[in-house]
Amino acid sequence: MSSSPRGRVHWASRLGFILAAAGSAVGLGNIWKFPYMAGNNGGGLFVLVYIACILLVGIPVFIAELHIGRQAQANVVTAFEKGHRPKSPWRFVGWLALFNPFVILSFYCVVAGWVLDFEWANLAGRSETLEHLLDSPWRQIFWHFVFVGATAAIVLGGIRNGIERWAAILMPALFVLLGVLFVRVLFEPGFLKALAFLFSFHAGALKPAGVLEAVGQSFFTLSLGMGAMITYGSYLKGEESLMRNSVAVAVTDTAVALLAGIVIFAIVFSFGLDPTQGPSLMFKTLPLLFGKMIGGYWIAAVFFLLVAFAALTSSISLLEVLVTACVERRGTGRRKATLVISALIFLLGVPSVLSFNLWAGKTVGGLTFFDVADKITSSIGLPVCGMLVSLFFGWVLGPKAASAAVGRPENHWHTRLLLWTTRLLAPAAILAVLIKSL
Ligand code: PHE
Numbered sequence: 001m002s003s004s005p006r007g008r009v010h011w012a013s014r015l016g017f018i019l020a021a022a023g024s025a026v027g028l029g030n031i032w033k034f035p036y037m038a039g040n041n042g043g044g045l046f047v048l049v050y051i052a053c054i055l056l057v058g059i060p061v062f063i064a065e066l067h068i069g070r071q072a073q074a075n076v077v078t079a080f081e082k083g084h085r086p087k088s089p090w091r092f093v094g095w096l097a098l099f100n101p102f103v104i105l106s107f108y109c110v111v112a113g114w115v116l117d118f119e120w121a122n123l124a125g126r127s128e129t130l131e132h133l134l135d136s137p138w139r140q141i142f143w144h145f146v147f148v149g150a151t152a153a154i155v156l157g158g159i160r161n162g163i164e165r166w167a168a169i170l171m172p173a174l175f176v177l178l179g180v181l182f183v184r185v186l187f188e189p190g191f192l193k194a195l196a197f198l199f200s201f202h203a204g205a206l207k208p209a210g211v212l213e214a215v216g217q218s219f220f221t222l223s224l225g226m227g228a229m230i231t232y233g234s235y236l237k238g239e240e241s242l243m244r245n246s247v248a249v250a251v252t253d254t255a256v257a258l259l260a261g262i263v264i265f266a267i268v269f270s271f272g273l274d275p276t277q278g279p280s281l282m283f284k285t286l287p288l289l290f291g292k293m294i295g296g297y298w299i300a301a302v303f304f305l306l307v308a309f310a311a312l313t314s315s316i317s318l319l320e321v322l323v324t325a326c327v328e329r330r331g332t333g334r335r336k337a338t339l340v341i342s343a344l345i346f347l348l349g350v351p352s353v354l355s356f357n358l359w360a361g362k363t364v365g366g367l368t369f370f371d372v373a374d375k376i377t378s379s380i381g382l383p384v385c386g387m388l389v390s391l392f393f394g395w396v397l398g399p400k401a402a403s404a405a406v407g408r409p410e411n412h413w414h415t416r417l418l419l420w421t422t423r424l425l426a427p428a429a430i431l432a433v434l435i436k437s438l
Contacts, residue, residue, distance in 0.1 A: 008073055010235050014245075016164045017236060022249050023167045023313030024228050026174070028111055029221040030257040031307055032282045035264040037217055039275035042205025043197040046214055047261075049206065053218035054250055057429055060421040061224050061386045062246045064393035067405040069233025070242075071397075075325040076227035079234065084396050093388040097227035098325055100381040101318040102341075104226060106348035107373045108318070109151065112311040113143030114283060119304035122297065130283040134356040144349050147308075151315040152342035155323055156335060167313055174306040175252075177299070178259045181286075184293060185262070190269025197265050197275065198258070209379075212437040215430060216378040221253055223314065225382035225389070227321040234324075241407030243414065263289070279370075319345075348373075380434075387430040394423030 011017040038046050072079035077094030084090050114133060117140075121128035133139060185191050219225045233242075260282075267285040268275050277284065290300040319341065326337040351359065355368035364372060393401060402419040403410045 008235070010237050012164065014240075015168075017232070018245055018248060019164060019167045019171065020313070020317070021223075021229070021232055021245065022252050023171060023310070024223045024232065024317035025221060025249050025253040025314075026171065026256050027310045027314030028108060028115075028307070029217070029314070030253060031260040031310070032111060032279070034217060034221065034257040035261045036278050036281040037213055038198060038261055039265070039268070039281055040278060041207075041210035041213060042202060043265075043275075044199055044201040045203075045206040046210055047198050047258075048201065049211055049214040050218055051254065053215050053429075054222065054254055056421070057215070057386070057390075057426040058218045058222045058224065059246055059250050060418055060426055061219075061390050062222055062229055062250065063242045063405050063418060064389055064422055065224060065227075065229035066233035066236065066242045066246065067401055068389070068393060068397070069230035070236045071401065071404070073234050075234070075328045076230050076321060077325055077329055079230055080392065083392065090388075090392055090396065093385060093392060094227070094325075096381065096385045096388070097225070097230065098322060100226035100377050100385060101228065101321045102345065103348070103373050103377050103381070104220075105151075105315060105318045105322075105345045107352040107370055108311070108315055109147045109345065110140060110144045110349050110352045110370075111279070112147045112308060112315065113140055113145075115304055115308045115311060116143045116146060118283065118287075119301065119308060122300045122304065125297075127287065127291075130280045134280075137353055137357050140353040140356070141350060144353060145346060147311075147315070148342050148346045148349070150312060151319050152338050154312070154316050155319045156338050166309070170306060170309045171313070173302075174310055175256065175259075177303055177306060178256065178263065180299075181263045181289065181303075182259055184289065185266035185270075188266050188270040188289075190271070191262075191266045193269035194262055194265035197269070198261055208433075208437040212379050212383070212433050215383050215433050216380075219382035219386050220378050221257060222250060223317060225385035226318065226377075227325075228317040230389075231321045231324055232317065239404060239407065241405070243406045243418075380438075383430050383434060387427045387434075390422045390426045390430075394419060394421075394427075 011020070068079050068083060072082040074082055076097040077091050080090040080094045081088050114130070117133055118128050223229060264282060264285045265275065267273070267289050271288055273285065286303070287300065290296040293299055319338070322341050323334065323337045326332050326341065327334050351369040352373055355370035359369065362368070367375065399410045399415065399419055402415045406414040406418055408414045
């Protein structure tokens, strides 16, 4: 990052920005969440709806968020006021875009903590099982604390320049390692079944609630509906088209999710496991594959480290949204804002930890605290926020914004396509799915 004359930091380079945006997008959502959601929703049709959502809704909203941030050069709440007028009711969309990352970060860091625990156990030569870990609130709380602390340390600024550079090496490394695992599972008996599960359609496997989950997941995975791209866009200057960058990030993100899905389901079907086991899926499958591979110990060590790093580049983008808003709206110092917000997030994560042990029986409609935190954001908060962002961009900012976002004249078809997708197609699709499934 570099400082501009106006005192607001900006990305040091175009590549730095793309890497940070891809770093935010690629995370636990791709490797941990996407496979188990596809498993819970019967595979093929869910994947198809998910990809359609990325193309029709995700990419346009991604462009819209970056533009809103870049134009306003401000935090999520102020960005809506600058795009409309001071005290505009649209600022509540900004507040929603603060609520979402706050809640998501609380459980995201818990899961990232599981990854750290697996890394540690593997290095120590112990074979960790997820049940064992989930039974222990203290171990989870410890790793949750470590992960929140790491996120806060980076957002505090010291190592930010470092992370841009590390992301340039470690993100591609994760991709390559997933490629290696992919080649390895080609030889497993479950490989073809995995492809059939993920890419062919069994009618009836997908319920309306599953469609909503696919919509929510497309937002979650692209870091939309929670201000991350508005905030990252606000560190951009210049007028270049946002389209190419957005498509590049979306393609990378989808490729990582599909690769992870194929690897995990190949293991599921080779070992005769249950594809619908939910959040534990990744943790129960991959170690089986590592156990069979030559050099499995090292591969596991590198893999969990890279996944933890991918989670870190996502979690810093979430914390950044909250810290920037607090600093700019309330005038709090950056240091204090980071420490206070991280402490609150750590505390909110504790009930998510307890959902797997002491409070496992405390449920509302069969959902634990962890489930509720996830559902309330992924299935409601993100789609609603994304829909409002889309409407704001299409109707309030209008053709001028669409033209600036794609870097084409107002009557160019790229501009028109973006304008009408954000005005009608994307919001209508989200609304229809919300109504149908709630
Ligand atoms: N996109 C990240 C992932 O897929 C999670 C995330 C969501 C990050 C929202 C930032 C904002 O893991």
